[in-house]
Amino acid sequence: MINDVDMVYYATGVEPNDALFNEIKQLGNIKVQKIGDARKPETVLEAVHRAYKVANSI
Amino acid sequence: MPALNLNLASNGFITKKLINFYSERAKGGAGMLIVGGCYVDLYGKGLPAMISIESDEYIPKLTEFTETVHKTRDDVKIVCQLYHGGAYTMPFIIGKTPIAPSAVYSNFSKTTPREMTLEDIKREQQAFADATIRAKKAGFDAVEICANAGYLFTQFISPKTNIRTDEYGGSLENRLRFPIETIELMRSSVDDFPIGYRISGDDFVPNSNTYKEKAIIAENLGKYLDYFNVTGGWHETKTPQTTMDVPEGCYTYLAENVKNKVSIPVFASNRINNPELAEQVLMARKADAICMGRSLIADPYLPLKAKKGELRDIMTCVGCNQGCFDAIFKMMPISCLRNARAANEAQTELKPLKEKKKIMIIGSGPGGLEAARVAAMRGYEVHIFEKNDKIGGLLNIIWIPPGRNEFKRMIDNYSYWIQKYGIHLHLEQEVTINTVKEFNPGVVFLSTGSNPITPPIPGIERENVFWANDVFNGDAPVGNNNVIIGGGATGIELAIYLAKYGALSLEAFDFLTLYKALEPDIALKMLHGGRNKVTVLEQLPKLGTALGKTTKWVLLDKCDALGVKFHTSVKLKKLERIL
Numbered sequence: 001m002i003n004d005v006d007m008v009y010y011a012t013g014v015e016p017n018d019a020l021f022n023e024i025k026q027l028g029n030i031k032v033q034k035i036g037d038a039r040k041p042e043t044v045l046e047a048v049h050r051a052y053k054v055a056n057s058i
Numbered sequence: 059m060p061a062l063n064l065n066l067a068s069n070g071f072i073t074k075k076l077i078n079f080y081s082e083r084a085k086g087g088a089g090m091l092i093v094g095g096c097y098v099d100l101y102g103k104g105l106p107a108m109i110s111i112e113s114d115e116y117i118p119k120l121t122e123f124t125e126t127v128h129k130t131r132d133d134v135k136i137v138c139q140l141y142h143g144g145a146y147t148m149p150f151i152i153g154k155t156p157i158a159p160s161a162v163y164s165n166f167s168k169t170t171p172r173e174m175t176l177e178d179i180k181r182e183q184q185a186f187a188d189a190t191i192r193a194k195k196a197g198f199d200a201v202e203i204c205a206n207a208g209y210l211f212t213q214f215i216s217p218k219t220n221i222r223t224d225e226y227g228g229s230l231e232n233r234l235r236f237p238i239e240t241i242e243l244m245r246s247s248v249d250d251f252p253i254g255y256r257i258s259g260d261d262f263v264p265n266s267n268t269y270k271e272k273a274i275i276a277e278n279l280g281k282y283l284d285y286f287n288v289t290g291g292w293h294e295t296k297t298p299q300t301t302m303d304v305p306e307g308c309y310t311y312l313a314e315n316v317k318n319k320v321s322i323p324v325f326a327s328n329r330i331n332n333p334e335l336a337e338q339v340l341m342a343r344k345a346d347a348i349c350m351g352r353s354l355i356a357d358p359y360l361p362l363k364a365k366k367g368e369l370r371d372i373m374t375c376v377g378c379n380q381g382c383f384d385a386i387f388k389m390m391p392i393s394c395l396r397n398a399r400a401a402n403e404a405q406t407e408l409k410p411l412k413e414k415k416k417i418m419i420i421g422s423g424p425g426g427l428e429a430a431r432v433a434a435m436r437g438y439e440v441h442i443f444e445k446n447d448k449i450g451g452l453l454n455i456i457w458i459p460p461g462r463n464e465f466k467r468m469i470d471n472y473s474y475w476i477q478k479y480g481i482h483l484h485l486e487q488e489v490t491i492n493t494v495k496e497f498n499p500g501v502v503f504l505s506t507g508s509n510p511i512t513p514p515i516p517g518i519e520r521e522n523v524f525w526a527n528d529v530f531n532g533d534a535p536v537g538n539n540n541v542i543i544g545g546g547a548t549g550i551e552l553a554i555y556l557a558k559y560g561a562l563s564l565e566a567f568d569f570l571t572l573y574k575a576l577e578p579d580i581a582l583k584m585l586h587g588g589r590n591k592v593t594v595l596e597q598l599p600k601l602g603t604a605l606g607k608t609t610k611w612v613l614l615d616k617c618d619a620l621g622v623k624f625h626t627s628v629k630l631k632k633l634e635r636i637l
Contacts, residue, residue, distance in 0.1 A: 002593055006537025008633055010518070011526035011544035011552055014508035020420065023491040024502055030494065031501045036425025037452070037508035043604070044456070044465075045380045045395040047425035051505075052398035055432035056409055058417075058501055 060349040061094040061139035070110025072119040078403040084134040087361030095141025099185035102142030124197035138193035144210030145171040159220040165294040187247040200252035208292030218266040252284040259312025262291030280320035287325040288313040302377035303461025314344040333364035356396040370474040376464035384606030411437040415500030423451025426505030427472040434479035458530040459551035517633030545596030557620035561587030
């Protein structure tokens with residue numbers, strides 16, 4: 001037990017914010033790809049490398 | 059460019075990847091490429107994917123290497139760094155017990171080496187001489203002795219690791235006997251071939267040589283050498299040498315310290331990541347040349363861009379170590395957080411545009427921004443939609459904690475590239491499916507980031523509970539007694555931020571102590587911070603599992619110095635108000 005606490009903060013991870021993905025996909029005529037945390041929470045290095053690869057292969 | 063083991067050799071042999079990597083750096087305008095370390099003898103091999111120069115069979119590939127890189131730019135100088143790890147290597151790498159001046163346990167390799175016999179000494183000295191002959195045969199322009207970071211040469215010179223009682227130990231004169239004899243043997247083996255020396259400017263290890271002794275050591279060795287390349291301490295030091303929180307140019311005084319004692323050229327190293335800073339070091343006559351390692355991994359074209367005055371175009375190293383040093387110590391090939399092409403040059407050439415399309419990028423975090431840059435460079439019409447009034451996404455949070463500020467450079471870079479490549483930026487544009495329909499792009503990159511996971515703990519909804527990032531945003535208050543749930547990278551960075559919150563600024567410290575307005579020891583305490591109590595609770599048995607090896611201990615030591623308390627394997631039951 002920890003007493004006399006003023007403030008509590010949580011840093012317990014994140015989950016993708018990809019709500020638009022399926023909606024865009026359903027339009028049918030627009031190609032859509034996820035990049036960065038929207039695909040899967042990852043490091044900046046992973047996000048940058050994937051972005052390079054994806055943007056260089058369209 | 060200083061030597062950096064890139065972990066790209068194959069059984070000691072030069073690979074295509076190494077040739078491509080250095081050709082690119084030659085094209086980019088670096089004056090001198092120091093390659094290696096190349097181990098001179100199996101006893102010296104420090105990591106599995108290092109380059110070898112231990113026998114003649116390596117010469118043909120090394121020759122192909124120097125020829126190809128010289129062909130890329132004929133005035134680039136290529137230097138072979140000669141390496142011997144001594145006690146800093148491990149039995150599983152060399153298949154036998156490592157050797158060193160004395161059988162002193164190594165804090166780095168966690169190994170106790172065997173004390174070198176006189177025969178061992180003669181053999182390893184000869185290995186350095188033979189390697190020098192091979193380097194010259196293979197077309198290198200010079201050799202450099204790797205006598206930094208705690209390797210064999212420093213092990214002989216340091217009273218901590220050399221406790222011999224024969225002519226190679228004891229007095230400084232005796233401890234310098236191995237280096238001087240070796241250099242003289244190398245000299246007598248080749249005609250007219252420059253020999254440089256990578257020196258630790260201060261070992262930053264208790265009971266070893268400090269900058270004071272280093273000045274004397276440099277003075278003694280200088281007459282046998284053609285240049286000194288000055289870096290910081292040993293791998294086992296508890297003083298951070300390379301991480302992002304090491305202030306830029308912090309260790310240039312070590313080069314100056316050597317330069318004051320010698321008449322040969324002196325290079326400065328460590329966290330010199332931009333041409334303005336490099337120029338300042340030269341103008342202040344602290345050094346005669348600047349060594350940039352990670353900065354040239356991040357942008358091989360830094361020298362050419364500096365020459366042309368295109369400073370904002372330089373993809374600046376942020377000192378994160380994630381792709382380079384963290385990978386090296388994990389025995390993996392290097393990469394780079396900034397530069398996806400680093401050490402993968404052949405596979406990542408930009409592809410020509412097939413058909414011009416409109417690309418819609420939703421969200422401008424690091425992924426979205428990099429995708430925009432690459433697509434725009436290839437010729438696409440790129441539009442970024444960002445719901446906030448500025449670009450960067452999470453980068454705007456990541457750079458705020460103390461010692462993580464270099465990430466801001468990424469935002470500066472991309473701001474420039476948005477202009478340079480004509481990327482259309484739509485700020486304060488919350489995108490819905492209707493926006494996408496109306497805009498009707500050919501391709502959408504969805505880089506809308508993430509949302510925080512709120513832990514399912516009773517009491518989490520209380521009014522004094524906040525998401526970590528809201529503190530960095532300035533949207534959450536800071537208390538005197540704070541608890542952080544989660545001891546990952548963010549939790550640890552938040553702990554440092556909270557503990558230092560309200561500390562005296564550097565400028566105020568400088569001002570108040572210069573005018574003697576405040577006692578220096580009191581001011582120093584206020585500068586370092588630690589006024590707020592912070593406790594971190596982690597459910598796993600380990601802290602910072604996603605942090606790289608080189609950064610993790612630095613952050614945890616900092617927490618320790620600031621009095622942050624950690625509890626691991628915690629199962630948090632509830633948060634409640636007790637009246």
